[in-house]
Every structure is written in C-alpha cells, then in structure tokens.
Amino acid sequence: MDIDDLLAEVSVDSISQETRDLQELTRSWVAERVAPEILPWPSDLMERVLDRIRRQIELVEDQTGNMDPKTNFKLIVIQTELERFKFLVRSFLRARLKKIDAHPLHILARHAASATDLLPLLSPAEHQYLTSHQALLTSHYASSFLSQFPASLQRMDDTTGGISMVDKPDEDAAVFVRVLRDVGEVAVEGTDKRLEMKRGDVWVVRWSTMRGWVASGDLELI
Amino acid sequence: MALPLPPGLTPPEIAFICEMELVTIIPRQRLEGLELLGGPLKPLNPPQRASIPLWLALLLKRQRRANIVPPPWLSPDSLSAILKYETEIDAFSPPPRLPPLPSGTSLVFSPPFLPGSTADATADALPYHWLELGSMLLEAAPEDFDDANEVRKLLRGLREARMAKLRQGVEVLDAGGGVKMNGVGGMEVGEARTFITGVVDGLRKIGKSREEARKERDRENGYSPSQDFDDDEMDMR
Numbered sequence: 001m002d003i004d005d006l007l008a009e010v011s012v013d014s015i016s017q018e019t020r021d022l023q024e025l026t027r028s029w030v031a032e033r034v035a036p037e038i039l040p041w042p043s044d045l046m047e048r049v050l051d052r053i054r055r056q057i058e059l060v061e062d063q064t065g066n067m068d069p070k071t072n073f074k075l076i077v078i079q080t081e082l083e084r085f086k087f088l089v090r091s092f093l094r095a096r097l098k099k100i101d102a103h104p105l106h107i108l109a110r111h112a113a114s115a116t117d118l119l120p121l122l123s124p125a126e127h128q129y130l131t132s133h134q135a136l137l138t139s140h141y142a143s144s145f146l147s148q149f150p151a152s153l154q155r156m157d158d159t160t161g162g163i164s165m166v167d168k169p170d171e172d173a174a175v176f177v178r179v180l181r182d183v184g185e186v187a188v189e190g191t192d193k194r195l196e197m198k199r200g201d202v203w204v205v206r207w208s209t210m211r212g213w214v215a216s217g218d219l220e221l222i
Numbered sequence: 223m224a225l226p227l228p229p230g231l232t233p234p235e236i237a238f239i240c241e242m243e244l245v246t247i248i249p250r251q252r253l254e255g256l257e258l259l260g261g262p263l264k265p266l267n268p269p270q271r272a273s274i275p276l277w278l279a280l281l282l283k284r285q286r287r288a289n290i291v292p293p294p295w296l297s298p299d300s301l302s303a304i305l306k307y308e309t310e311i312d313a314f315s316p317p318p319r320l321p322p323l324p325s326g327t328s329l330v331f332s333p334p335f336l337p338g339s340t341a342d343a344t345a346d347a348l349p350y351h352w353l354e355l356g357s358m359l360l361e362a363a364p365e366d367f368d369d370a371n372e373v374r375k376l377l378r379g380l381r382e383a384r385m386a387k388l389r390q391g392v393e394v395l396d397a398g399g400g401v402k403m404n405g406v407g408g409m410e411v412g413e414a415r416t417f418i419t420g421v422v423d424g425l426r427k428i429g430k431s432r433e434e435a436r437k438e439r440d441r442e443n444g445y446s447p448s449q450d451f452d453d454d455e456m457d458m459r
Contacts, residue, residue: 077253
C-alpha cells in the first residue's frame with residue numbers, strides 16, 4: 001500500500017476497501033464489455049480480488065460438512081456472493097479474450113508499446129496466450145499454404161499501398177459515458193461539436209475522444 | 223472461452239448490476255455479521271432496519287427471513303408526480319442529486335453503489351436502475367408494497383412515456399455523436415444502445431471523407447486535439 005492509498009482511505013474511511021474494489025471491478029467489467037478496444041489490465045485490483053476469492057473458497061471448503069443450520073445458512077450467503085464474484089471476473093476475462101482473438105496483431109503491437117507504462121495492456125497470462133496462439137497459427141498458415149506463395153507475399157502484416165493488413169477495432173465507435181468529475185468543454189475532432197461535460201451527465205460520444213478521461217477515472221462507460 | 227456476446231450489456235447483465243444496489247430490509251431473523259467479498263455485512267437484529275445489497279435481500283425474502291422496505295420513490299404518489307413530469311416535459315425527469323464529490327483523485331462512486339434505493343433515498347427522482355429494481359421488487363415482494371398493482375401500473379406508464387422520448391430523440395442523432403441523455407435508466411440504455419450507436423456509427427461512415435478533409439484543414443491551422451487534451455489535464459491538477 002502506498003501513500004495515495006492511505007490518503008484515499010482516510011478521506012472515505014466509512015467505505016471499506018472491499019466495497020471500493022467491487023465498484024472498480026464492476027466499472028472495469030462494464031467498460032470492457034462496452035469499449036471497442038481492449039483496456040489496460042488493472043493488475044493491482046485483480047490481484048486483490050483474486051486473492052480474496054481464493055481465501056473465500058478455502059473458507060467454504062473448511063466449513064462445508066458443518067450441519068449446524070445457522071452456519072449452513074451463512075455458507076449459503078457466502079457461496080451466493082462467491083458465485084457472483086466469479087461471474088464478474090470470468091465475464092471480464094472472457095470479454096478481454098474476445099478482443100484478443102479478434103485483433104491479435106494489433107493488440108500485440110500495442111502491448112509492446114505499453115510495456116514500460118505504469119499499466120501494461122495485457123496481463124502476463126494474456127500475453128502468453130496471445131503469443132503462443134499466434135505462434136501456432138503462424139506455423140500452421142506457413143505449412144499449409146503461405147510457403148507456396150512468393151516470398152514477397154508471405155507477410156501477415158504488410159503495409160504496402162498505404163493499407164495495413166493488420167485489422168484494428170473501430171476506435172471512433174459511439175459509446176455511452178457517464179461523467180464522474182467535471183471535464184469542461186470537449187471538442188469532437190473533424191466536426192463542429194463542442195460538448196460541455198458536467199458531473200452526472202450521460203452522453204453518447206465517440207470512444208476515441210473519450211478514452212483519455214476514462215483512463216483517468218473522470219468518465220465511466222455505461 | 224471468449225465471450226460470444228456483442229458489445230453492450232444484455233438485460234440479465236443489467237439486472238445483475240442492479241442486484242448490487244442497496245435496499246432497506248426489516249429482518250425477521252437474527253443473522254451474525256459476515257465478512258463478504260464486497261465488504262463487511264453488519265449483523266442483522268430484528269426489528270432493526272438494515273441496508274443490504276438487493277441480491278441478499280431477495281435471498282432473505284425468498285426464505286421469509288426478512289421483509290423489504292420499498293424505496294420512497296417507488297410509491298404511487300411519487301411515481302404519479304414523476305409520470306406527470308414525464309408526460310408534460312420533453313426531457314427525462316432529472317436523476318437524483320449526487321453526493322458531494324470525494325476530494326483529490328480518489329475513487330468516485332456511481333450507481334449501483336450510490337444509495338438510490340434505500341428507505342431514505344429521495345422520493346422525487348428515479349435512480350439509474352429504477353425499472354429493473356422496481357420490477358424485481360414487485361415480483362419478489364409484492365406484499366411489502368401498500369398498493370402493488372397501482373405501482374405496477376405507474377411503472378408501466380413511465381416506461382412507455384420514456385421509451386417514446388427515447389424514440390423521438392433519434393431525430394437529433396448525427397455523425398459526431400455528442401447526444402446528452404441525462405436521467406436515462408440502465409435498462410433503457412441497454413435497449414437503445416444498438417440502435418443509437420448503430421445510427422451514429424453509420425452516419426459517421428457516410429460522412430467520413432468530408433470529416434477527413436476537415437481534420438486535415440484543422441491540423442494545418444495548427445489545431446490538434448491531442449494538444450487540447452493535454453491542456454485539460456494540466457488544468458485539472
């Protein structure tokens with residue numbers, strides 16, 4: 001825990017870290033389900049959440065078999081909540097996997113560019129999945145048909161003629177956002193639109209215009 | 223493995239989020255405090271009221287271990303006042319007032335983690351998950367309402383009035399997006415998402431070449447949106 005976390009805890013001391021993590025996890029999940037491109041992996045948050053889930057599963061394993069009806073009901077509550085958390089985490093990971101599968105080369109390039117950032121794009125496990133899956137695909141393509149082509153046509157990431165072969169998501173896609181902190185006037189590039197974004201507003205706007213503020217926590221996707 | 227669903231939230235997923243809303247219950251049985259993953263649960267001592275997440279309230283209700291206190295806005299009086307507003311005025315009725323902003327860069331809470339549906343929520347505004355929460359409570363705990371049928375009828379009226387507005391709002395859509403929809407509800411966003419984003423994206427693709435030309439002209443005139451964003455960042459600090 002660093003000093004920022006400590007300060008944050010003092011200011012909203014009535015709300016537990018667990019509840020704050022649930023808010024953050026829910027927000028990340030919704031964002032990942034809605035945003036057209038993959039978002040940076042929230043490593044600290046996921047570490048805390050997964051660790052808690054692991055401990056809760058151990059608790060359930062310890063206490064099943066206890067036939068006391070009171071403990072039994074407590075276990076039902078704990079297990080119901082556990083399942084809800086597992087659903088959240090699973091759906092979050094699967095939404096990310098879908099994007100990784102859809103645009104592997106684009107995401108690989110972006111991950112490499114973000115490797116030195118505070119928050120890399122992919123988790124180590126996702127990166128491993130992406131690279132080994134790509135390696136398998138590449139060798140399969142090469143052995144089944146690519147090797148029959150002339151050498152100049154064998155590349156999978158050709159950019160000749162000004163058109164890149166690497167597919168990428170539509171970053172200008174429209175999304176629904178809620179304003180969490182006043183942002184001020186926002187200009188949509190290429191149009192006359194000037195939006196005055198105030199706390200509590202809900203807007204339909206282009207993802208590419210919004211992503212900076214979503215990353216800083218001033219906006220959230222809904 | 224990968225999620226087969228298109229972008230956007232499905233109705234069950236929206237209901238899942240709504241189940242995290244806090245509601246007020248009157249427990250009928252004692253329950254010891256629990257360390258849950260989403261934060262500690264205080265001990266339940268009948269007949270003391272307590273605010274707990276909706277999923278737990280529904281579980282306790284189903285086992286007849288608690289009664290649910292419907293939020294103040296979910297009463298015939300409040301709903302008819304809001305319905306009157308919705309039918310007379312062109313915009314959605316305003317959402318509940320927000321709590322003060324936490325200082326600095328700490329986490330800002332938003333629905334379903336704002337207490338918009340507890341017994342001491344405001345009576346004159348619909349919270350974000352109004353439709354989902356209302357229907358779930360009416361289904362699971364109709365006997366906890368004074369007049370469940372009237373509430374049901376008013377909810378349906380509200381839903382129709384608001385859907386009509388949502389459909390009318392399509393006329394203002396254009397390629398740049400930038401449509402303000404304050405007061406919209408969670409399920410309404412879910413329903414309208416595919417259509418609205420489809421229209422905005424479609425119009426943008428049609429006008430793409432004109433927009434590209436304009437972007438180039440703007441850049442030549444020394445305007446750059448990335449610079450613009452950096453400036454804003456500086457202002458905030």
